[in-house]
Amino acid sequence: MTAEYLDITVFATALITLFVIIDPPGTIPLFLSLTGRKSVAARAKAAWQATLVSLAVISVFAVAGQAILSYLGIGIPALQGAGGLLLLLVALDLLTGRESAQPEAAEEVNVALVPLGTPLLAGPGAIAATIVFVRQAEGQLPAYTALALAIVTVHVVLLLCLRYSGAIIRVIKESGITLVAKIAGLLVAAIAVQLIADAVRGFIDAA
Structure with missing residues (x-):
């Protein structure tokens, strides 16, 4: 009965693939480096x-991703390059400590939209x-x-990973947040260069 409404193979494959790419536990250091000095709320x-x-x-690109890229004439390599350059700027801010000089409101917006929301989480990968996965589904509802x-x-x-990362902050304190920011900056720089x-x-x- 389940197979009529849900393709278990597609679910398992997509779940593992997206989990590895998005890497929820791996986003905690960057999240802490950007929000560690904020209030709990x-x-x-x-x-x-x-x-x-x-x-x-990701939902928008699942529904109309191919159409959007085709209409704009954008390929995956261009998406990767743009995401890499954006993440490189974020990494430089983290490594030099310039993110701490930004206004609180702007920092909140950056955390929600850039770099966490995109391109780090909903990135090119x-x-x-x-x-x-949408292409492979070929119009099949279970897929x-x-x-x-x-x-x-x-x-x-x-x-869950981001919401309860505050427990880590209580352990590592202010100096730990600074250290985490430097480590996160290095990791983000590596991701940017790879992209x-x-x-x-x-x-x-393609040439």
Whole structure:
């Protein structure tokens, strides 16, 4: 009965793929580096915002991703390059400590939209994987249902990871937040460079 409404294979494959790409536990250091000095209520709000932004972006691309990219004439390599450059700017801010000088309101917006919501969570990798899964579904309702459930499940786990990251803050204190920010900056820089390298490779292969 379940197979008539839900493709278990597609669900498991999509869930594992998106979980590895989005990496909810791996986003905690960056989240702490950006929100560690905020109040508990502000961190909770940022966790909800970042998760909802990521869910909304991935959902939009699941429904109309291929049409959007085709209409704008954008390929996956261009998406990867743009995401890489944006993340590189964020990494430089984290490594130099310039993010602490931003106004509180602007910092809240950045946490929700950039870099957490996109391109770190709903980035080129997650978008490309979602579009591929939609293509493979080939109009089959059980496959579409499985993909939708996988996307929601990953984001529920993501919300839990971000929402309860405050427990870590109580342990590592102020100096730990600064250290985490530097480590997060280094990791984000590495992700950015990898995205740019993948973009260059994609352009070369397409030439």
